[in-house]
Amino acid sequence: MTALAIQREVPLAPLTTLELGGPAKHFIRAEDEQTLVAALRWAAERELRSTILAGGSNVIVPDRGYDGLVIHMKIGGLDFYEGGAVQVGAGVPWEAVVDGAVSRGWAGLECLTGIPGSTGATPIQNVGAYGQEVAEVIEHVRVLHRDTLSFDTWKPEECGFSYRGSRFKRDPDRFVVCAVCFALRPGGPGTVRYAELENALPPGASLTEIRRAVLELRRRKSMVLDPNDPNRRSAGSFFLNPVVPVAVADRIAEQAAREGLVARPADCPRFAAEPGLVKLAAGWLIEKAGIAKGTRRGAVGVSSNHALCLVHHGGGTTAELLAFAEEIQARVEARFGVILEREPQFLA
Numbered sequence: 001m002t003a004l005a006i007q008r009e010v011p012l013a014p015l016t017t018l019e020l021g022g023p024a025k026h027f028i029r030a031e032d033e034q035t036l037v038a039a040l041r042w043a044a045e046r047e048l049r050s051t052i053l054a055g056g057s058n059v060i061v062p063d064r065g066y067d068g069l070v071i072h073m074k075i076g077g078l079d080f081y082e083g084g085a086v087q088v089g090a091g092v093p094w095e096a097v098v099d100g101a102v103s104r105g106w107a108g109l110e111c112l113t114g115i116p117g118s119t120g121a122t123p124i125q126n127v128g129a130y131g132q133e134v135a136e137v138i139e140h141v142r143v144l145h146r147d148t149l150s151f152d153t154w155k156p157e158e159c160g161f162s163y164r165g166s167r168f169k170r171d172p173d174r175f176v177v178c179a180v181c182f183a184l185r186p187g188g189p190g191t192v193r194y195a196e197l198e199n200a201l202p203p204g205a206s207l208t209e210i211r212r213a214v215l216e217l218r219r220r221k222s223m224v225l226d227p228n229d230p231n232r233r234s235a236g237s238f239f240l241n242p243v244v245p246v247a248v249a250d251r252i253a254e255q256a257a258r259e260g261l262v263a264r265p266a267d268c269p270r271f272a273a274e275p276g277l278v279k280l281a282a283g284w285l286i287e288k289a290g291i292a293k294g295t296r297r298g299a300v301g302v303s304s305n306h307a308l309c310l311v312h313h314g315g316g317t318t319a320e321l322l323a324f325a326e327e328i329q330a331r332v333e334a335r336f337g338v339i340l341e342r343e344p345q346f347l348a
């Protein structure tokens with residue numbers, strides 16, 4: 001085998017959508033599983049930490065950088081099989097998968113358009129938007145165990161999917177997602193489940209129409225990567241939408257009505273969750289805690305189009321971003337007694 005092309009002191013900020021953070025002490029691109037395994041072994045032999053960086057759209061890099069080996073996931077391969085199976089390498093840009101599915105008339109991913117990042121990341125945070133989640137269409141995930149360097153194929157039950165979560169996310173640094181196989185529905189109807197999307201579409205809309213409507217909604221919220229958008233440097237939603245007992249949601253709704261934040265308690269946005277629980281809208285809580293869209297703290301702030309997106313305006317630091325995130329968490333907790341949990345992963 002040829003020697004591994006390990007580079008040193010590689011800046012990571014340009015490889016992330018936030019454009020923040022320091023360099024990787026060691027860095028390698030892995031375009032195939034063989035390189036990935038060799039790179040992990042190389043790091044282990046030197047007692048160096050190692051981590052995987054993929055599309056960089058859901059990651060926060062500390063200002064000091066990463067003192068181990070960063071493996072840039074670039075494993076390719078995108079194959080569509082008769083019957084609706086799609087086999088995708090972890091490094092394939094996600095939009096290529098959505099594009100291939102929608103253009104073939106295969107249902108299951110049409111609402112997941114406009115999401116930056118690569119395919120391997122989608123099972124990790126169980127990517128979801130506008131009423132769809134990848135967990136609904138994942139057939140299996142090809143997984144590398146980092147301790148034994150052996151491969152496995154996991155059915156969805158083994159992936160432990162939850163709202164924006166999975167076994168991969170809950171137990172970081174143990175597994176690498178190398179490929180994902182999706183089971184889509186050729187000729188099937190699209191998913192129009194999200195009220196905002198339903199309002200924007202005629203009944204019986206095609207997959208192409210659904211995709212176009214989702215892209216339009218996302219664009220309005222600065223959630224489609226656009227080099228001309230001043231809110232473009234972000235990691236999507238910075239916090240999870242808190243899932244709370246119904247009694248807590250009711251208490252907040254009554255408080256909001258009492259304080260004049262909404263006309264009636266029923267005007268507080270809330271979404272169905274498991275029985276007895278309600279998902280609140282973190283963006284709404286942030287705004288109502290007094291952090292308006294477009295608020296800035298030096299080089300960082302919240303998006304002028306969506307309070308749940310923290311943005312970097314250029315020339316800032318990760319420390320500034322995290323300090324602002326803490327300020328938001330403290331204000332929401334003080335006002336509503338709800339703790340917001342960070343969503344993007346921290347490369348530490």
Ligand code: EPU
Pocket residue numbers: 128129130131164194196221223235236237238239240241269281282283284285287293305306307308343
């Ligand atoms: N809202 C506000 N102010 C804001 C933003 C939102 O009041 O600044 C209210 C909206 O009016 C709405 C509610 O909050 O009633 C929900 O807003 P939105 O439809 O924009 O969705 P979200 O809950 O903020 C979630 C996902 C997004 C996904 C959208 C659409 C999470 C953490 N985020 O956002 O996913 O695109 O739904 O399905 O679940 C991501 O995870 O990075 C992400 C972008």
